[in-house]
Amino acid sequence: MSKRAIRQIPNAITVLRILLIPLVIVLLFRAENAWELWLAVLFFTISAATDGLDGAIARRKDLISKTGQLLDPIADKALLGASLITLSALGFIGWAPTVIILVRELAVTLYRLAVAKKRVIAASGGGKFKTVVQSIAIPFVMAPLEFLGSWIEFVELGVIWFAVAVTVWTGLDFFRKQIGR
Numbered sequence: 001m002s003k004r005a006i007r008q009i010p011n012a013i014t015v016l017r018i019l020l021i022p023l024v025i026v027l028l029f030r031a032e033n034a035w036e037l038w039l040a041v042l043f044f045t046i047s048a049a050t051d052g053l054d055g056a057i058a059r060r061k062d063l064i065s066k067t068g069q070l071l072d073p074i075a076d077k078a079l080l081g082a083s084l085i086t087l088s089a090l091g092f093i094g095w096a097p098t099v100i101i102l103v104r105e106l107a108v109t110l111y112r113l114a115v116a117k118k119r120v121i122a123a124s125g126g127g128k129f130k131t132v133v134q135s136i137a138i139p140f141v142m143a144p145l146e147f148l149g150s151w152i153e154f155v156e157l158g159v160i161w162f163a164v165a166v167t168v169w170t171g172l173d174f175f176r177k178q179i180g181r
Helices: 003-007 009-030 034-060 066-089 095-115 125-142 151-179
Strands: none
Touching: 009 034, 009 066, 034 066, 034 125, 066 095, 066 125, 095 151, 125 151
16 A cells, blocks of 8 residues: 555545445434434434544554545534434434534634634643533434333433533633733
């Protein structure tokens, strides 16, 4: 394998993550039974888990690129945003958590794009933590856990609102740090 091809492995993984998004959404929309929901959870989890893989390879092999730094958060936001919109449209969660999370993600992404010609803003520790929390909350809500009893809805609600709180907190922290520059 050529050096050029090796340099593209992290970005190829990111593109693969983006390509899994429609599969997750289709499975959610057409889910007629628990196994289809579990498949959506599986593909969501694979996509979310490979987020760490592409970054780890890029850092370990010194393959960090501006393209990767820009595409990686977009892939995260596309997976999380599309999943949240679908979950709200299907009635798994209300629209308030989805709108709050999407407004924060859109604001941060637009700011990153606005300054991209001058500098690339790499993901912070808080942003990564936010992504992990969202990546746990979303499949937790997707999973067909009704067999556990009605109390699981309360837990799902708590998990989603915790993700909202972390999302808002890290968004405010992001802009506070950017304004301080």
